[in-house]
Amino acid sequence: MTVQAVISNRSIRRALKSIGSLAALAGVLAAPxxxxxxxxxxQIVIPDDVKIFGNDNPNVRRATxxxxxxxxxxxxxxxxxxxxxxxxKGKIExxxxxxxxxxxxxxxxxxxxxxxxxxxxxxxxxQAEVDQSYARVAAQNFNxxxxxxxxxxxxxxxxxxxxxxxxxxxxxxxxxxxxNIAPFINxxxxxxxxxxxxxxxxxxxxxxxxxxxxxxxxxxxxxQVYENASQIVEQLRQGGSFVAYARQYSQASTAxxxxxxxxxxxxxxxxxxxxxxxxxxxxxxxxxxxxxGGFDILYLIDKRQVLTADPRDSVLxxxxxxxxxxxxxxxxxxxxxxxxxxxxxxxxxxxxDVERVASQIGAQVVTNDQVKARDLPAPIQNAxxxxxxxxxxxxxxxxxxxxxxxxxxxxxxxDPQAESGPSFEQLQAQMEDDRINKRAQMxxxxxxxxxxxxxN
Numbered sequence: 001m002t003v004q005a006v007i008s009n010r011s012i013r014r015a016l017k018s019i020g021s022l023a024a025l026a027g028v029l030a031a032p033x034x035x036x037x038x039x040x041x042x043q044i045v046i047p048d049d050v051k052i053f054g055n056d057n058p059n060v061r062r063a064t065x066x067x068x069x070x071x072x073x074x075x076x077x078x079x080x081x082x083x084x085x086x087x088x089k090g091k092i093e094x095x096x097x098x099x100x101x102x103x104x105x106x107x108x109x110x111x112x113x114x115x116x117x118x119x120x121x122x123x124x125x126x127q128a129e130v131d132q133s134y135a136r137v138a139a140q141n142f143n144x145x146x147x148x149x150x151x152x153x154x155x156x157x158x159x160x161x162x163x164x165x166x167x168x169x170x171x172x173x174x175x176x177x178x179x180n181i182a183p184f185i186n187x188x189x190x191x192x193x194x195x196x197x198x199x200x201x202x203x204x205x206x207x208x209x210x211x212x213x214x215x216x217x218x219x220x221x222x223x224q225v226y227e228n229a230s231q232i233v234e235q236l237r238q239g240g241s242f243v244a245y246a247r248q249y250s251q252a253s254t255a256x257x258x259x260x261x262x263x264x265x266x267x268x269x270x271x272x273x274x275x276x277x278x279x280x281x282x283x284x285x286x287x288x289x290x291x292x293g294g295f296d297i298l299y300l301i302d303k304r305q306v307l308t309a310d311p312r313d314s315v316l317x318x319x320x321x322x323x324x325x326x327x328x329x330x331x332x333x334x335x336x337x338x339x340x341x342x343x344x345x346x347x348x349x350x351x352x353d354v355e356r357v358a359s360q361i362g363a364q365v366v367t368n369d370q371v372k373a374r375d376l377p378a379p380i381q382n383a384x385x386x387x388x389x390x391x392x393x394x395x396x397x398x399x400x401x402x403x404x405x406x407x408x409x410x411x412x413x414x415d416p417q418a419e420s421g422p423s424f425e426q427l428q429a430q431m432e433d434d435r436i437n438k439r440a441q442m443x444x445x446x447x448x449x450x451x452x453x454x455x456n
Contacts, residue, residue, distance in 0.1 A: 064105055066454040067112040072105065080104050080166070082157035087244040096235055099228060103248050111169035113447040118172035123179065125171045133167045134160070173440075181439045187431045192424055195431070199422075208266070208277055211242055211259040211299035213287070214252040229288035229295045236285055242299050251294070253437045260301070273298065302374070314385065317369035317410040321345055321358050324402035331399070338395045338403045350390035351409035369410070384408060 065072045081104045085092055092100065118125070138146040150160050213232060217225035232245055246259025254261055266274040272291045280286060280300040287297030323341055325334055341361065348357040358365045373381050383393055387408040397403040422430065 064456060065109060066456070067109055068116055068452055070112050070116065072108050072112060076108060076162065077101060077104050079158045079162040080108060083163075084244050084248055086156040086158075087241045092235070092240075096231060099231070100248060107248065109451075109453065110444060110448070111166065113444070113451055114173040114176070115169050117447055118176045121176060121180070123172060123175050125168050125175070129171065130164050130168050133171070134164055137163070177436060177440050177443075181436050181443065182432075185432050185435045185439070187428050187435070192428045192431065195427055196422075196424065205265060205305065207263045207304050208280075208300060209263050209302040209304075210261045210277060211246060211301055212252060212254055212261055213242075213246045213250040213259055213297040214254075214291075214294060215249065215288075215296075216251050216294040225295055226288055226290075229297060233285065233287050233297055236297075236299075242285075253441065259299070263304070272296075314373050314411050315369075316371045316373055316384065316408060317351075318367075318371050318384075319351055319354055319407045319409055320366045320368075320404055321354060321363050321407065322366070322397075322402055322404040323361065323363040325399055329399060334399055334403070338397070341403050342392075342395045342405060345392060345405050345407070348407075351407060354407060367409075380406070 064074050064077055081097075081101055084100060084104070085097075134149075135146055138149040153159055153163060213229075215225050215229050232240075232249060236242055236245060243258030247255055249255075250259055252259075266278055269277060270291055272289055273296060276286055276289055277298060277300065280298070282300055282303055285297070285299050288295040289298065323337075325337065329337070341363070344357060344361050345354065345363075348354045355365050357363075373385055376384065380393060384406065387393070389408055389410050392405050392407045395403045395405050
């Protein structure tokens with residue numbers, strides 16, 4: 001059982017809205033069209049000897065796979081792979097690149113099957129609709145400049161055509177689900193009221209926002225999958241993007257939203273994962289964890305209490321005072337300069353005087369009065385909530401970034417209010433979407449099973 005199989009928080013509407021939201025993955029949309037299976041069956045098995053082309057000439061189209069007569073070329077794989085490489089700032093080792101290339105090929109196969117099925121069902125996505133979605137991505141990431149996004153994609157080794165095909169696949173699949181599955185899904189009022197009652201009864205208990213990467217395994221593939229999962233964990237600990245890896249590797253439906261499970265309680269998790277999550281700290285990565293049918297990698301994004309006001313939702317007015325270190329500064333010299341910097345800022349008479357002091361020592365001041373404590377790095381959230389206006393946190397930074405100090409200048413007028421929880425309509429929609437996603441996994445499984453796929 002995967003995590004996504006027991007949680008009602010995945011949404012077709014969120015999937016549609018996700019088009020144009022991929023700032024976290026190379027600054028542009030790269031959400032796989034495929035929704036993964038809810039059970040480890042019907043998975044496409046890629047032969048170990050599949051030929052993956054290395055430095056393809058983009059003008060030479062050589063097939064990596066043929067799916068029901070439609071060709072997926074080495075260039076197609078390379079251009080989609082380039083988005084993932086860019087998201088990880090090029091820090092991907094050769095062995096990991098090979099595994100990632102195979103996963104991208106799998107994604108392209110699923111995407112092709114979805115586009116083919118939509119076309120066979122007389123569902124059309126016009127070029128104008130694709131262009132409109134592409135322009136929305138540009139508006140979000142490049143200030144409405146599609147030319148700038150075109151240039152960016154080409155610079156990293158991808159292409160506008162590759163991204164537009166992905167948009168077409170996503171739109172085609174969602175429309176197919178909305179027509180062939182959604183009308184036959186029903187959640188009764190009694191079911192929703194039962195869940196609402198359980199939620200209210202859980203008031204004050206801990207709630208976790210987790211990210212997951214799920215890899216299915218059979219007894220025969222268990223060791224290989226475990227090694228792959230361990231390699232992914234290592235890459236993530238070296239700074240790899242969790243969202244990017246979840247999108248490309250995870251076989252749970254949460255892959256479409258970067259592995260984000262949303263807010264859940266431990267009772268909603270399989271026992272193997274609940275015991276691990278209970279001990280995790282915010283920002284911690286754990287895995288691989290063996291679960292029935294495969295392995296999970298968990299990342300704790302945040303933690304809170306159900307239907308309870310959280311001080312970390314306070315809106316803060318902050319000033320950041322920063323100063324660069326001269327080139328050639330040693331660690332010892334940086335420590336001395338940081339101490340002198342902190343003493344100088346302490347001499348300021350509150351937030352109204354900090355600009356004057358900063359100008360005297362050559363520091364810069366940035367002001368922001370709309371910062372949620374929750375959005376700050378986990379290690380300083382609680383510390384800054386203990387400050388009074390005019391007080392500062394200890395200096396932090398590095399030789400490259402210089403030294404910085406945060407000063408609290410005030411809090412929002414209103415204290416954070418307790419969450420009222422989802423409305424009846426919201427919860428009903430979540431439960432319906434979860435059932436749609438489960439049916440979607442079966443639909444895609446059947447498409448894979450019936451497809452004629454040739455590898456070259």
